[in-house]
Amino acid sequence: MDKSIESILKRQHYYLTGSHSAVKICTWTKNSLRDEGVCYKESFYGISSHRCCQMTPCFTCDMECIFCWRNMEAHTGIKIKEKLDQPEDIIENCIKGQWKLINGFGGNKKLNKKKFEEAKNPNQFAISLTGEPTIYPKLNELIKLLHKRKCTTFVVSNGMFPDKLKNIEPPTQLYLSLDAPNKELFEKIDKPTQKNAWQKLNRSLGILKELRKKTRTVIRITLIKGMNDTDIKGYAELIKKADPMFVEVKAYMFIGSSRLRLSIENMPRHEEVKEFSKKLVKELKWEIIDESMPSRVCLIAEKDYENRIIKN
Numbered sequence: 001m002d003k004s005i006e007s008i009l010k011r012q013h014y015y016l017t018g019s020h021s022a023v024k025i026c027t028w029t030k031n032s033l034r035d036e037g038v039c040y041k042e043s044f045y046g047i048s049s050h051r052c053c054q055m056t057p058c059f060t061c062d063m064e065c066i067f068c069w070r071n072m073e074a075h076t077g078i079k080i081k082e083k084l085d086q087p088e089d090i091i092e093n094c095i096k097g098q099w100k101l102i103n104g105f106g107g108n109k110k111l112n113k114k115k116f117e118e119a120k121n122p123n124q125f126a127i128s129l130t131g132e133p134t135i136y137p138k139l140n141e142l143i144k145l146l147h148k149r150k151c152t153t154f155v156v157s158n159g160m161f162p163d164k165l166k167n168i169e170p171p172t173q174l175y176l177s178l179d180a181p182n183k184e185l186f187e188k189i190d191k192p193t194q195k196n197a198w199q200k201l202n203r204s205l206g207i208l209k210e211l212r213k214k215t216r217t218v219i220r221i222t223l224i225k226g227m228n229d230t231d232i233k234g235y236a237e238l239i240k241k242a243d244p245m246f247v248e249v250k251a252y253m254f255i256g257s258s259r260l261r262l263s264i265e266n267m268p269r270h271e272e273v274k275e276f277s278k279k280l281v282k283e284l285k286w287e288i289i290d291e292s293m294p295s296r297v298c299l300i301a302e303k304d305y306e307n308r309i310i311k312n
């Protein structure tokens with residue numbers, strides 16, 4: 001990695017766990033350690049925020065989404081250029097990095113000491129920090145090793161590598177990003193660098209339907225006010241194709257490099273996220289089953305979802 005880019009990442013509090021992998025402490029992990037609130041995923045899916053390791057096996061991504069906070073100049077591509085980091089090393093270095101990044105909390109007066117001790121051994125790995133995880137050629141091995149350690153795994157993919165998605169080692173939960181209801185908006189918002197990207201996304205939606213037999217599946221919509229908060233029927237048709245267990249509708253957040261491309265007016269209020277979600281559930285005949293105002297996110301599912309969910 002270029003030294004100037006490495007310096008920027010370190011200033012942004014990334015802990016580099018290899019030549020192309022990293023860990024970073026989530027705001028909600030910090031909040032949980034101080035008993036000042038938890039991530040919506042704790043309410044939605046039962047993970048413990050203080051034991052969650054937010055990491056990536058690769059910075060590389062083949063898209064240039066306008067709402068993304070990452071440094072695109074250094075990491076846009078379809079394959080890893082650096083020397084390959086091994087799964088065992090990534091895991092060990094993530095745990096080591098996680099501890100180094102939270103170690104300073106030991107002197108905080110608001111610290112929950114029990115949580116602090118538990119946080120030394122993260123048991124939930126959010127493979128979603130940045131980059132596209134399916135670009136990492138040893139992702140399956142990484143997931144297997146984490147499950148062997150009795151850790152849960154959440155993988156977030158953009159769906160641009162359907163063959164890899166089809167053969168993925170089932171994580172505890174698999175997210176597929178859906179940021180537009182049609183091809184025109186998809187190309188404007190996600191800015192794919194690969195050919196036939198819309199067709200690849202649609203193929204991945206079909207693959208997600210098959211994968212729900214093996215793991216918990218989620219469609220995530222990042223809602224950008226004034227851009228992709230339209231065409232409810234278009235979203236509904238794509239969601240039906242994927243038949244996920246859940247759909248998350250989450251507000252775009254005005255942070256990082258996205259501020260160079262969007263304005264704060266593009267960040268929806270929670271009320272607007274909920275209004276969009278109400279329209280979507282009406283079209284799908286689903287229901288809103290949970291929400292988080294601080295994170296501006298609604299969770300929607302089929303009315304009989306509890307009878308269809310895989311228990312972990």
